[in-house]
Amino acid sequence: MNRRSFIRTGTLAGVSLNALPLLCSGENSQSAAQALASGPDSVCQAEGATGRASGCVIAYEYPRSIPTAPNFKLIAGGHIVTVIKTSVGPFATFACDGPVEVTIEVHNPIHRIRIAPARHQIKAQIDQNRVYFTLPHPVNLLIEIDDLEQFFLFANPIEQSTPSNSASNVRYFKAGQVYEVGELRLFDNETLYIEGGAVVRGCIRATSASNIRICGQGILDGSYYRQGPDARRTIVLENCRDCRVEGIVMIEPSSWMFVLGASRKIVVSNVKELGFISGGDGLDIVGSSHVRVENCFFRNGDDCIVIKSLDLRGQPHDATLDFTCDVEDIEVTGCSLMTDLGGQIFEIGHELRTSSVRNIHFHDCDVLEVREYGAPFGIHNSDHAVISDVLYENIRVEHHYNKLLEFRIFQSRWSRDKQRGQVRNITLRNIDVTVSEFNPGYTVSVIGGYDAAHTVDGVAFENFCMNGKPATSGDDVYLFTNDHTHNITFR
DSSP: OOGGGGOOOSEETTEEGGGOOOOOTTOOOBOHHHHHHHOHHHHTTBOOTTSOOOOOEEEOOOOTTSOBOTTOEEEETTEEOOOBOOSSOOEEEEEESSOEEEEEEOSSOOOOEEEESGGGOOOOEEETTEEEEEESSSOEEEEEETTSOOEEEEEEEOOSOOOOTTOTTEEEEOTTOEEEEEEEEEOTTOEEEEOTTOEEEEEEEEESOBSOEEEESSEEEGGGSOSSTTOOOSEEEESOEEEEEESOEEEOOSSOSEEEESOEEEEEESOEEEOOSTTOOSEEEESOEEEEEESOEEEESSOSEEEEEOOOTTSTTTOSSOOOOOEEEEEEESOEEEEOSSOOSEEEEEEEOSSEEEEEEEEEEEEEEEOTTOOSEEEEEOSSOEEEEEEEEEEEEOOOOSEEEEEEEOOOTTOOOSSOOEEEEEEEEEEEEOOOTTSTTTOEEEEEOSBTTBOEEEEEEEEEEETTEEOOSGGGGTEEEOTTEEEEEEO
16 A cells, blocks of 8 residues: 555644645655744645654544644644643644654743653754754653643554454544443443544453454543542453554543453553543553553553552442452553552552462662652552562663662551451562752652561562662662661562
């Protein structure tokens, strides 16, 4: 198929997207700055400020009713891209197949910009109220410009295949429309496809189903429901097998955003979440096993990636089955994560009403921001589970504040079991923590068991670096322990 056939058409803020062709490397072009100044007749020829042609770009057709952010304008590879307003901050999303020149324009002169994750080493050029940079490939970014709202940029890979909108097992939501679905239930072998530019408002449920796929590059908007008695967790898959959730953007939750309950063999890939509320967890892996989470971007009000085991049937809108199952074989990789109102980035707990939680691997992830009283690394065992064999590896922490890590066994307001549990064999390997002027003297790390029979035993810090310097003792990570903690090592 000719790549030009991917281009979406429609209207955006009164500008015809039919006039904006797909740009590929080597085509004639002019600068993005000229395109912004000259309007849509010029933008269809735009390149980037560096003079290098951009790869192919797909700008999505959004409904005109969707709220946009007036303080930001964005051009990617010559296309005006809709900047959507949310309670977290504005975001823009498009698809591309290679290096793309990006221009962002704001109202006032720009003095400072941060593009994260820092590991991508994306360098920006500032010219008065515009900033220019090149995306090396499809990537999800946080962009901070001076004291403006945080801006989120989600550049998707171009989809290689899409489901047929006429297939009987496909729920297909086309671009350019808002769909008020309320609760949408999926069954065996069904695909829910949200096309880039479509907005689906409501929640998704599947119970005892297999081979489900939720995909596309459109938006799933949880604001159909409100906080309080009406609240719904946005996606719940309970007792499901062999399912994939990929590509979508999730916004405006009224509760936890995504729950895997008593499910097996699930892949979550390139899902983007923007949530603000307290209690707005990102992904709760509850009594589930054999789960892979890859290349996601979560900005949550509460915990980002959470492992639990509990019975949610007291909330019938969200669960019909018991999720108090053992948890094992969880892998989280290539993700960028932020929490705002006090949650943890990687959390195991608090509710762990099962026998075993084991073989958990978090690796090659970026912690972009932890605000309030949360921590990048959290284990909170307030029930009877034995937590063992947890590996944090190749993690980059760009910002933390109140805590760096907290591994504890204790009784909490969420405890239901009378007996406490254990924590065994935790490894933090190749961790790179950025230390700011606000951390020393304020930030702490806490490791503590419950009593002599319920202990934290075996926490290894291996090449755990603070501003590039390996930690050699607890003092280097601001560590506090109690008498029920054993075998903490640094090497």
